[in-house]
Amino acid sequence: MHDRDHVPAADDPDFARLVDRALDSEEVKDALRRSDTGLDTEALRTLALRAGAAVTATADAEYRGYLRLRTAAPAAPTVAPEPPPQQPGTPVRAGAGVLPALGVLVPALAATAAALFLLLGFGLRALGLSRRLADELVRAGFTATGVAAATALCGLLWLLVTAARNRSAAAADPLPEAPDPDPALARAHEAWQQAVLERGVIPFLLGRLDGPHREAPRPDGPAGSCPGPTGRP
Incomplete structure (x- = not known):
């Protein structure tokens, strides 16, 4: 039965x-x-x-x-993936996460300062007040604009380099391939299904x-x- x-x-x-x-x-x-x-x-x-x-x-x-x-x-082992080993000669730095923050913060602050300096400088010029101070503010505004542009460009380049390194590391360490199924087991399974x-x-x-x-x-x-x-x- x-x-x-x-x-x-x-x-x-x-x-x-x-x-x-x-x-x-x-x-x-x-x-x-x-x-x-x-x-x-x-x-x-x-x-x-x-x-x-x-x-x-x-x-x-x-x-x-x-x-x-x-x-x-044999059953395929199920082992949790281990973190990639640390490369020799590249110790982990505690301040490694500061650079991305600065790459965002510095351009934003520089752009804000540039807008403020230029607004005050051109405002004083328009009103005819403190010509010397107005010129100094305008020069400071242009300087801050250059700093904002330079730091933004450096941040963008840093992101591109980091992305390229991550892609290279992923290509160099591919995931392990699954083992091929046993041909005899596959044939037996197909024979059972057909029957x-x-x-x-x-x-x-x-x-x-x-x-x-x-x-x-x-x-x-x-x-x-x-x-x-x-x-x-």
Whole structure:
């Protein structure tokens, strides 16, 4: 007697995909068009998923072979990624985060000072007051403008250099590739899926569409001798 324990929860998505493949086959589509049972695709899918134990039991031998290979296959280690090692000769500096802050703060302050100096200087000139002070303020405003432009350009260059270094480090240290699957395990998995599809799912769906009088699928029977199950699971 077969039960649902023969197909662990990890294989349930495989069975659901097999049901969808069977429902998309021309054989089942044609039977669905000719059937007068009132069942539609979604109802057939629900019935097949509920009858998973009986349907997958038709390929029990293939599943045992697949399970034996999968159990023997070494499990891939799941290790949390480690931080990149520190390069020798480049100690971490406590003030390393100060440069980005200065790259933003200094241009902003210089631009603000430049606007203030120029506004006061040209204002005094317009009013004809303190000509010497007005000239000094205008010169200070232009100087602050140059400082703002220079520091902004330096900050932009620093960001570009940092981005280029990060890209180079990422290219030099690629992520490890996943190991190739075992060919024998892949073949066993495909053989099990094909057996379930041909001996279990398709006959089950055709049996439902032909009516409730057909027999349930026989475990490990040939593809042509596996009629659909009787009654609801």
